[in-house]
Amino acid sequence: MxxxxxxxxxxxxxxxxxxxxxxxxxxxxxxxxxxxxxxxxxxxxxxxxxxxxxxxxxxxxxxxxxxxxxxxxxxxxxxxxxxxxxxxxxxxxxxxxxxxxxITGVDLELRRDKIAIIADKFIEPSFILDKNDPDYISKLTVNWGVKEAVFKIRNEKGISFKDHIDVKLFEMSDKKTTATLHFNNLQRQFDVYFEEIAEYTIVYLFERH
The missing domain is CATH 3.90.470.20 (4'-phosphopantetheinyl transferase domain)
Incomplete structure (x- = not known):
């Protein structure tokens, strides 16, 4: 199509x-x-x-x-x-x-349960989720997508998804949140938007000036 x-x-x-x-x-x-x-x-x-x-x-x-x-x-x-x-x-x-x-970045992800297996590798401590939440996989997917999109903008060697990119907690109904990159002496903030389309999640964001 x-x-x-x-x-x-x-x-x-x-x-x-x-x-x-x-x-x-x-x-x-x-x-x-x-x-x-x-x-x-x-x-x-x-x-x-x-x-x-x-x-x-x-x-x-x-x-x-x-x-x-x-x-x-x-x-x-x-x-x-x-x-x-x-x-x-x-x-x-x-x-x-x-x-x-x-300045913008986009990430598209297929939502899959197996993202939960690697959640500890990319989810920052402040992003506290309930594993029994029906939206648990959706929220993990958004968090990952945010970090992929940030990295597409600021693709500097050494950036860690877990240690350097923080995503503000959100509900799926919000369809938006914010994120912050802390890396070396750099701090950048991003306005984040997300949407589920069929079994996929699209995340797009803009760097604040």
């Missing part, structure tokens, strides 16, 4: 999701890929990676961007040639992009 969902959160921000049901050949239609992208595509070892890569280019195309408008820096962070901020995420059958005038 084509574009699955558009989230209109702020006038200067666009969030698009694609539900990947097509083949790589179908997703290639209408795209004009750079030689660099063609080489990357050729070296991908799985159809899932190829389809995720191409679906992102289809999302960009739906907003009027060509593949040549997207580039990556030496840290693997995506940028747009027009100066807008972009963040990208894939998870199994979905891909997502966010484009904004503000």
């Amino acid at each position: 084509p574009l699955h969902k558009t989230i209109n959160c702020f006038p200067d921000t666009q969030i698009l999701l694609w539900n990947i049901t097509e083949t790589a050949e179908m997703l290639s239609e209408g795209l004009h890929l750079t030689q660099r992208s063609l080489d990357r595509l050729r070296n991908m070892k799985s159809d899932a990676h190829r389809c995720g890569f191409l679906s992102v280019r289809q999302l960009l195309l739906s907003l009027g961007y060509q593949d040549s408008d997207l580039y990556y820096d030496e840290f693997g962070k995506p940028h747009l040639t027009d100066g807008k901020h972009i963040s990208i995420s894939h998870s199994y059958e979905y891909s997502a992009i966010i484009i904004s005038d503000r």
Whole structure:
């Protein structure tokens, strides 16, 4: 299917999701890929990676961007040639992009019970959850997604999800919270928004100035 969902959160921000049901050949239609992208595509070892890569280019195309408008820096962070901020995420059958005038990050996660097994590795002590809460897995998934999105913005070596990124407690009905990154002498705050779409969770956030 084509574009699955558009989230209109702020006038200067666009969030698009694609539900990947097509083949790589179908997703290639209408795209004009750079030689660099063609080489990357050729070296991908799985159809899932190829389809995720191409679906992102289809999302960009739906907003009027060509593949040549997207580039990556030496840290693997995506940028747009027009100066807008972009963040990208894939998870199994979905891909997502966010484009904004503000510094932003997005993460898309499939909700799975097994996240509880590794919770102690990324949940900070102040984020106290009741394991009997019906939303326990959902809240763990949001917490993880927040930290992934923060790291996409501030992808500095040595950042620990558990030790350096704090997420303010929330209820799923809030659909928003805040987060703080404390790392070395750096402190950054983020406004966080989240939403459950089918069995997936999307988290997007903006760095405060």
